[in-house]
Amino acid sequence: xxxxxxxxxxxxxxxxxLLVTLACAATALVVGLxxxxxxxxxxAWLSTLLSAVVYVLRGVPMLVLLFIIFFGLPGVGxxxxxxxxxxxxxxxxxxxxxxxxxxxxxxxxxxxxxLAAQSMGFSRLATLRLIKLPQMARFAVxxxxxxxxxxLKFSPFAYTVGIPEITKQAMALxxxxxxxxxxxxxxxxxxxxxxxxxxxxVRLIEKRYSxxxxxxE
Amino acid sequence: MALLEVKxxxxxxxxxxxxxxxxxxxxxxxxxxxxxxxxxxxxxxxxCLNRLIEPTSGTILFDGQDVTRPGVDVRxxxxxxxxxxxxxxxxxxxxxxxxxxxxxxxxxxxxxxEAEERAVHELHRMEMADKxxxxxAALSGGQSQRVAIARALAMDPKVLFFDEPTSALDPIMVxxxxxxxxxxxxxxxxxxxxTHDLGLAKHISDRVVFLDRGKVYAEDRIEHLLARDADxxxxxxxxxxx
Amino acid sequence: MIRRRKLLASFVLGLAxxxxxxxxxxxxxxxxxxxxxxxxxxxxxxxxxxxxxxDYDLFDGYCKARGCTLNITAYDFQGMLGAVVSRKADxxxxxxxxxxxxxxxxxxxxxxxxxxxxxxxxxxxxLKLANLDTLKNYTxxxxxxxxxxxxxxxxxxxxxxxxxxxxxxxxxxNEALTDLQNGQVDLVFLDGTVASVYRKKLPIQxxxxxxxxxxxxxxxxxxxxxxxxxxxxxxxxGPQKRQAIIDKWMK
Numbered sequence: 001x002x003x004x005x006x007x008x009x010x011x012x013x014x015x016x017x018l019l020v021t022l023a024c025a026a027t028a029l030v031v032g033l034x035x036x037x038x039x040x041x042x043x044a045w046l047s048t049l050l051s052a053v054v055y056v057l058r059g060v061p062m063l064v065l066l067f068i069i070f071f072g073l074p075g076v077g078x079x080x081x082x083x084x085x086x087x088x089x090x091x092x093x094x095x096x097x098x099x100x101x102x103x104x105x106x107x108x109x110x111x112x113x114x115l116a117a118q119s120m121g122f123s124r125l126a127t128l129r130l131i132k133l134p135q136m137a138r139f140a141v142x143x144x145x146x147x148x149x150x151x152l153k154f155s156p157f158a159y160t161v162g163i164p165e166i167t168k169q170a171m172a173l174x175x176x177x178x179x180x181x182x183x184x185x186x187x188x189x190x191x192x193x194x195x196x197x198x199x200x201x202v203r204l205i206e207k208r209y210s211x212x213x214x215x216x217e
Numbered sequence: 218m219a220l221l222e223v224k225x226x227x228x229x230x231x232x233x234x235x236x237x238x239x240x241x242x243x244x245x246x247x248x249x250x251x252x253x254x255x256x257x258x259x260x261x262x263x264x265c266l267n268r269l270i271e272p273t274s275g276t277i278l279f280d281g282q283d284v285t286r287p288g289v290d291v292r293x294x295x296x297x298x299x300x301x302x303x304x305x306x307x308x309x310x311x312x313x314x315x316x317x318x319x320x321x322x323x324x325x326x327x328x329x330x331e332a333e334e335r336a337v338h339e340l341h342r343m344e345m346a347d348k349x350x351x352x353x354a355a356l357s358g359g360q361s362q363r364v365a366i367a368r369a370l371a372m373d374p375k376v377l378f379f380d381e382p383t384s385a386l387d388p389i390m391v392x393x394x395x396x397x398x399x400x401x402x403x404x405x406x407x408x409x410x411x412t413h414d415l416g417l418a419k420h421i422s423d424r425v426v427f428l429d430r431g432k433v434y435a436e437d438r439i440e441h442l443l444a445r446d447a448d449x450x451x452x453x454x455x456x457x458x459x
Numbered sequence: 460m461i462r463r464r465k466l467l468a469s470f471v472l473g474l475a476x477x478x479x480x481x482x483x484x485x486x487x488x489x490x491x492x493x494x495x496x497x498x499x500x501x502x503x504x505x506x507x508x509x510x511x512x513x514d515y516d517l518f519d520g521y522c523k524a525r526g527c528t529l530n531i532t533a534y535d536f537q538g539m540l541g542a543v544v545s546r547k548a549d550x551x552x553x554x555x556x557x558x559x560x561x562x563x564x565x566x567x568x569x570x571x572x573x574x575x576x577x578x579x580x581x582x583x584x585x586l587k588l589a590n591l592d593t594l595k596n597y598t599x600x601x602x603x604x605x606x607x608x609x610x611x612x613x614x615x616x617x618x619x620x621x622x623x624x625x626x627x628x629x630x631x632x633n634e635a636l637t638d639l640q641n642g643q644v645d646l647v648f649l650d651g652t653v654a655s656v657y658r659k660k661l662p663i664q665x666x667x668x669x670x671x672x673x674x675x676x677x678x679x680x681x682x683x684x685x686x687x688x689x690x691x692x693x694x695x696x697g698p699q700k701r702q703a704i705i706d707k708w709m710k
Binding site: 110112113115116117118119120121122123126130131134135138211212213214 | 267269292293294295296298300302303304306307308309310319320323324352353354355372
């Protein structure tokens with residue numbers, strides 16, 4: 001089997017890798033945004049509770065959480081399908097990290113702009129929606145790209161719960177061909193390719209919404 | 218009856234009292250300046266008037282309505298007061314036009330076209346209509362000031378509050394602002410301006426409220442205040458001008 | 460901004476529903492969920508996207524006889540065992556040894572073949588052990604979750620022959636053999652069946668053989684009715700036909 005043949009076989013897993021990455025990234029975005037917004041609008045006790053949740057999630061190894069959800073929950077009668085298990089572990093943890101990115105981004109907003117909005121008569125919710133979130137999103141881009149890359153790099157764990165992504169293809173291939181070096185090199189290339197693909201997509205979105213001179217102070 | 222009547226306004230925190238029984242009135246069409254040394258409470262005063270800061274006690278009557286009693290729709294009150302901030306506080310993620318039109322679209326719920334027409338009209342008044350598509354980062358201080366004023370005027374407020382309008386401007390821009398504010402005054406806009414800029418006070422005010430350590434020390438026309446150089450407090454602040 | 464967020468939320472929800480729904484649908488012919496580790500030739504491996512191997516042939520024969528379809532999911536070795544314990548899979552097979560600890564958490568079919576355990580090393584090192592006296596001087600590598608661990612703990616450690624903390628663990632045979640070739644580990648524990656395949660592909664040789672030490676079985680969740688039926692099938696198949704299949708793969 002030529003190197004090209006190896007690449008082709010591995011590519012069969014690429015679709016799953018993308019699926020897992022995007023699903024977990026989407027979950028992370030929803031979770032991170034949810035936490036950030038809840039902190040903005042909720043009272044002190046909610047903020048404290050959420051801070052505790054984020055604190056715990058950031059300290060849990062993703063694989064451990066994944067195994068608890070996928071292999072452990074059936075013991076109490078909860079059967080979780082593999083992709084959902086990935087979303088609930090990798091997505092949740094990544095969401096916790098994202099919420100911290102958003103927290104920092106919100107702090108970068110000029111507080112006078114918020115005061116100005118309130119002085120105009122905008123409610124807390126309206127100020128959040130019209131002033132804070134649009135600015136937060138733009139400040140948070142580097143942090144979000146970072147998290148996306150991290151999610152991609154953790155996607156191989158999907159193999160442990162039976163999702164046939166790239167790493168699984170590689171293991172099956174190595175078992176029959178024993179050409180470990182070539183195969184691992186090919187995986188490296190593939191992951192790098194996917195990474196650049198995702199980056200390009202992000203750049204496109206960024207350009208669409210960019211604002212001249214936004215980040216200057 | 219005055220447009221704004223402030224009676225015995227008190228704002229205290231656990232460790233200090235910033236406003237210690239401030240009283241004054243603002244008539245419709247009047248241009249009043251609030252001055253005083255740092256820490257006298259002038260910025261706090263402005264923010265209490267639109268309840269950005271909650272007063273500890275006292276009464277504020279705005280347009281005949283007691284706005285300090287509970288149950289007042291604070292947001293509705295604020296929409297009737299135009300607030301121009303010290304560093305302009307333009308929304309940097311929106312164009313000039315969107316900045317001015319935002320409240321019209323989201324608070325007054327005007328359709329986009331109508332909101333933008335009104336916004337352009339206000340920008341025209343401030344001679345900034347040609348910059349409608351620019352973003353705040355591209356504007357100079359004076360330009361940002363005009364847009365901030367246009368934004369405040371767009372909602373057709375009963376009064377315009379200025380918080381240190383000239384502190385971020387160079388002398389040329391200051392003169393422009395003075396001209397602008399006077400133009401508004403001639404258009405019968407009611408103005409309450411907090412500043413420590415004596416030149417500004419001289420050129421735009423009918424009367425000046427002089428605050429010292431949270432209390433109204435004096436209220437008079439600026440020339441009369443400056444003439445009272447025998448008064449140690451006044452003399453110290455104005456430093457022998459006049 | 461709101462529209463985008465709603466889109467995102469519904470995308471996530473849709474994804475969750477798809478993944479939740481797609482897994483446990485009843486179909487017209489009975490579907491059996493199978494867990495495998497395609498890294499144990501000739502018992503179970505993958506070629507051109509097809510699952511193949513000795514174990515597969517045996518179970519496929521069962522399915523053809525009973526009229527069912529196989530839904531195969533690949534895991535790493537531990538994941539495969541975990542899948543059957545947590546009942547996510549109805550059966551697992553990839554050269555799984557029947558051991559006492561495993562019997563506590565899963566049910567095994569009748570043993571379907573005997574197995575040697577080979578300790579292999581690189582030919583270039585010319586390592587041959589007549590007995591186990593010097594075993595403790597070498598590092599041994601094998602997959603995490605494999606039966607060798609329990610063997611070392613219960614049979615070798617008490618006699619002072621070897622200890623578990625000297626062992627190096629890997630996700631599968633692949634990585635253990637790679638480390639063997641790199642000189643990072645001295646010996647690798649291989650199934651006799653697996654060794655028969657790799658001996659042809661890699662310059663390895665047997666350093667010591669534990670002959671007939673092990674029996675392979677098909678793993679089922681505890682209390683599985685499928686297991687009872689499969690045992691019946693093995694009886695129906697008979698020892699000669701079974702051996703024929705084994706010989707086909709082991710030659």
